[in-house]
Amino acid sequence: MGSTILLAASGLTPVTADSPNAERIEDLYWVLCAIAGLVLLSVAVPLVLFVFRYRSRGRDRTIEGPQIHGATRLELAWTLVPIGLLVIALAFTFYKLPGITLEAQAGERELEIRVEGRQFYWQYEYPNGAIAIDKLRAPANTLVKLVITAPDSDVQHSYWVPGLGGKFDAIPGETNDTSFKAKVGVYKGQCAEFCGTQHAAMLAEIEVIPVDEFDSWLEQEAEAQEAGDSDLGEEEFLGACTKCHGPQGEGLVGPGLSSASVSDAENVAQIVRNGRGRMPAVGEEWDDRQMDALTSYLRKRFAEEGQSGG
Amino acid sequence: MAARTEPPPYPVPWTQGRVAGWVATVDHKRIGVLYIITSLVFFLAGGVMALLMRTQLATPDTDFITRDSYNQLFTMHGTTMIFLVVVPIFAGFANYLVPLMIGARDMAFPRLNALSYWLFLLGGIVLLGSFFAEEGAARSGWTAYPPFSAYASGNGQDLWIVGLHILSISSLTGAINFIATIHNMRTAGMSWMRLPLFVWAIEIYAALLVIVLPALTAGLTMLLLDRTGWTNFFIPDEGGSSLLYQHVFWFFGHPEVYVMILPAMGIISEVIPVFSRKPIFGYKAIAFSTVAIGFYSLLVWGHHMFTVGLPFGLQIWFMLASLTIAVPTGVKIFNWIATTWRGNLIFDTAMLWALGFIGVFTIGGLSGIFLAIFPFDWQVHDTYFIVAHLHYVLFGGSMFGIFAGLYYWWPKMFGRRLGERLGKWHFWLTLVGFNLAFFPQHFLGLLGMPRRVYTYRDDDLWTAYNLVSTAGSYVMGLGILAFVANVVWSRKHGERVGHDPWLADTLEWYATSPPPPHNFDKVPYVTSARPLRDLRRRMAEQDS
Numbered sequence A: 001m002g003s004t005i006l007l008a009a010s011g012l013t014p015v016t017a018d019s020p021n022a023e024r025i026e027d028l029y030w031v032l033c034a035i036a037g038l039v040l041l042s043v044a045v046p047l048v049l050f051v052f053r054y055r056s057r058g059r060d061r062t063i064e065g066p067q068i069h070g071a072t073r074l075e076l077a078w079t080l081v082p083i084g085l086l087v088i089a090l091a092f093t094f095y096k097l098p099g100i101t102l103e104a105q106a107g108e109r110e111l112e113i114r115v116e117g118r119q120f121y122w123q124y125e126y127p128n129g130a131i132a133i134d135k136l137r138a139p140a141n142t143l144v145k146l147v148i149t150a151p152d153s154d155v156q157h158s159y160w161v162p163g164l165g166g167k168f169d170a171i172p173g174e175t176n177d178t179s180f181k182a183k184v185g186v187y188k189g190q191c192a193e194f195c196g197t198q199h200a201a202m203l204a205e206i207e208v209i210p211v212d213e214f215d216s217w218l219e220q221e222a223e224a225q226e227a228g229d230s231d232l233g234e235e236e237f238l239g240a241c242t243k244c245h246g247p248q249g250e251g252l253v254g255p256g257l258s259s260a261s262v263s264d265a266e267n268v269a270q271i272v273r274n275g276r277g278r279m280p281a282v283g284e285e286w287d288d289r290q291m292d293a294l295t296s297y298l299r300k301r302f303a304e305e306g307q308s309g310g
Numbered sequence B: 001m002a003a004r005t006e007p008p009p010y011p012v013p014w015t016q017g018r019v020a021g022w023v024a025t026v027d028h029k030r031i032g033v034l035y036i037i038t039s040l041v042f043f044l045a046g047g048v049m050a051l052l053m054r055t056q057l058a059t060p061d062t063d064f065i066t067r068d069s070y071n072q073l074f075t076m077h078g079t080t081m082i083f084l085v086v087v088p089i090f091a092g093f094a095n096y097l098v099p100l101m102i103g104a105r106d107m108a109f110p111r112l113n114a115l116s117y118w119l120f121l122l123g124g125i126v127l128l129g130s131f132f133a134e135e136g137a138a139r140s141g142w143t144a145y146p147p148f149s150a151y152a153s154g155n156g157q158d159l160w161i162v163g164l165h166i167l168s169i170s171s172l173t174g175a176i177n178f179i180a181t182i183h184n185m186r187t188a189g190m191s192w193m194r195l196p197l198f199v200w201a202i203e204i205y206a207a208l209l210v211i212v213l214p215a216l217t218a219g220l221t222m223l224l225l226d227r228t229g230w231t232n233f234f235i236p237d238e239g240g241s242s243l244l245y246q247h248v249f250w251f252f253g254h255p256e257v258y259v260m261i262l263p264a265m266g267i268i269s270e271v272i273p274v275f276s277r278k279p280i281f282g283y284k285a286i287a288f289s290t291v292a293i294g295f296y297s298l299l300v301w302g303h304h305m306f307t308v309g310l311p312f313g314l315q316i317w318f319m320l321a322s323l324t325i326a327v328p329t330g331v332k333i334f335n336w337i338a339t340t341w342r343g344n345l346i347f348d349t350a351m352l353w354a355l356g357f358i359g360v361f362t363i364g365g366l367s368g369i370f371l372a373i374f375p376f377d378w379q380v381h382d383t384y385f386i387v388a389h390l391h392y393v394l395f396g397g398s399m400f401g402i403f404a405g406l407y408y409w410w411p412k413m414f415g416r417r418l419g420e421r422l423g424k425w426h427f428w429l430t431l432v433g434f435n436l437a438f439f440p441q442h443f444l445g446l447l448g449m450p451r452r453v454y455t456y457r458d459d460d461l462w463t464a465y466n467l468v469s470t471a472g473s474y475v476m477g478l479g480i481l482a483f484v485a486n487v488v489w490s491r492k493h494g495e496r497v498g499h500d501p502w503l504a505d506t507l508e509w510y511a512t513s514p515p516p517p518h519n520f521d522k523v524p525y526v527t528s529a530r531p532l533r534d535l536r537r538r539m540a541e542q543d544s
């Protein structure tokens, strides 16, 4: 019982904020709620009161109320008091604003990650060149700056992980940035700007892990990607292909994939780079390392399935 | 047989036939009725689209309709409700009422007026017909942001643009006509400060349309050209700017919001005093606030673009300007409430809708304040919080106002009242259903659910809120069914009324119900904003 009440109550607030900027936006939310509540009361109370108090009770339509045409003082009051409330809201906004646009302090470590929105996946690039798809790993309690954009040939998206702050649009030809600083945990989000058939499937996730764990992971990951024995191929398949070709590659928006259709690496690379028919050029700007990771993964995966399924 | 001879039957000109009388009419009242009925039919179509979407969203991972159908539906639902329902139905009200309210015989340009209506019908057919185009209707949202809308395959998007072009011409000619009529055809004594507040609202409605529709037309023309491949205004891959489109679109789009709410506020300003048996409180304040809202609405378009990365200074400017609009809006609300103070409040259905309007519209206005604070908007922009907000102002605002107006003026238009019993069912079902459907959507937005998604992740609260919302939408559907039943019922059984059933204030109630083609045999000299009440009092004095 208590827990259901708690659950219901928690549903009336934004997602729990876990980054200083998101926390300050949540503070703003509560101040705005207070002001809005006050105004709502000042409308609802007289409205309900008058409706009840001055209802006709069978009086004839011909009976008129007093012929009052207005009152300048009242007009002034309900012009000036709302202005006052708005000034309070604004003052609080400006007070919180610097903390919402998180900046690195002098000497503070800042990790910059490039985020590209693409139909229908997120591609992240770490400073050392390592690539990740949809799921981002980030160090705890470190300022992480996201530079958000989209390839020129793509459409508009919007990157949003509500627990870590506001959303910013990924616009072809423009860059936006935002930062967060979070505790260890997993934060979910998704694309917020309609971008096509599978917009709803364009999910994002940020996994925040302890700093040293992150540092060693990142180094290994970059090396593995260089050497071609990372999980990048699988990530690419899950992020970039399954949304159209089905979670198992069994077919959804696009046709099912089979060992026949993916065994020729040249051909797959061709299709992924240039698109074909209704399939967009999902990997137009992928480099060879990325493409090789994908094609070798696909070959392996569908060859195995061919055997086990046969 | 005596020499009594029948006169030869007088040849009725073909233009007065049962059908031709409507097709060939240039009478502002018939055109107004055509507008209103057509918009209501489109309203039912848009409502069915909404119910299909809510059914799809009732639970996560539903396979009720396909992704692409869903995307077409949300695009066409928004476009229909805005361009085929709210904007034209106000043109219908204005057509019917403005000449009557200002004591004129017709609009300034009756033929242009007929053209406006027929273009509206044509635009509607093109838009809704686009469902049958190759690959179906447009599916890039009513905002049609490029580059997506520029790349979208099929012809739906092209027909969408052409349909909007036709509708823009229709609205533009209509708006010019209203302005010409209001400025030139007021009867003797009808000064600006005696103009009914609904006419004030239409004046600003028309002025805004004249100012902003050309921007929409320009933007859509560029988009259409981009789609043909001849130009690249909005295509970043070829050096264009997709942000440019957003600026152009919202320069039109935000004032459009006020185009859709000011006339509803005008209706409320007519209904509340009549059913409170009092004069409107603060006539001048309400009239000037209409002008102020219209003016400021031209300066705030950027609040739809807080997440695109506008320079900080601009975001602050758009926040300040947007908040400013809250002040004249509040002035209206408090004046309406003050009007009911010490009145003799009669709760006919029209009044219920007007009072309901004050309640729900206030909620929509307040959530608008949240959105104007740009850091908060970074969180809720493009989420269900926006969907909730816009339905509180466009359904809770515009549609509640429209229903108030329909119940109020129906006897004038058709000579019979709509039924009170069905009217009350209509009101209460819609009010309850509306709040059930849209209030939980605020929380969905806060919890992270974006708009324009055909499905969502399975999370206890998301699922619960969505289910409630869908149930609410069905209750609203029942309310609308009660309205349709009421319209049908009233054709035969509605109480016949005389020229002035509500003991109202304004000149349209001086004419018979419905009025003759020329409206008035003579118009009384207007000495105040309430000429009809003056007349009733003069007659009462003569009697005694």
Ligand SMILES: [Cu+2]
Pocket (backbone or CB within 6 Å): A156, A157, A158, A191, A192, A193, A194, A195, A196, A199, A200, A202
């Ligand atoms: Cu998207």
Ligand SMILES: [Cu+2]
Pocket (backbone or CB within 6 Å): B253, B254, B257, B300, B301, B303, B304
């Ligand atoms: Cu706006």
